[in-house]
Amino acid sequence: MTSRAMLAAALLALTQAVPSQPVSAQGAAPGGAGLNAQQREGWLLTLQYCALCHTRTNLHSTTTIGPILSRDSGGGRDDVLRQVIADGTPNMPGFKHQFEPAQIDAIVAYLKTVPPQAAKPEKH
Numbered sequence: 001m002t003s004r005a006m007l008a009a010a011l012l013a014l015t016q017a018v019p020s021q022p023v024s025a026q027g028a029a030p031g032g033a034g035l036n037a038q039q040r041e042g043w044l045l046t047l048q049y050c051a052l053c054h055t056r057t058n059l060h061s062t063t064t065i066g067p068i069l070s071r072d073s074g075g076g077r078d079d080v081l082r083q084v085i086a087d088g089t090p091n092m093p094g095f096k097h098q099f100e101p102a103q104i105d106a107i108v109a110y111l112k113t114v115p116p117q118a119a120k121p122e123k124h
Helices: 003-014 037-054 078-087 101-111
Strands: none
Touching (some): 037 101, 078 101
16 A cells, blocks of 8 residues: 555544544544644644554554554653654654644644543454
């Protein structure tokens, strides 16, 4: 599958949730329903820059490239989330040259609205 097709599939999957469900990177409510302006900006940035690696790219996938993001990411610490987004990790690029500090704050604010996903049993 090409990168464009994978990105399109990820974005489509992210917008297919029922609006009454909790907002999450794995199934964000259409249009970022229920989010304030800062959280909505973070939601949009997450869709654009984070979704490809931090969401499952198809219905049959049990893994992601990076961890699934939630309010518990970075141990639930805002400062850790900001540092990881800005500086990256050995497996993730940093975004300090791409995002303004307010944009990183918006991503952190959005992630604080995302409940952790329950672990799914592995298929044997």
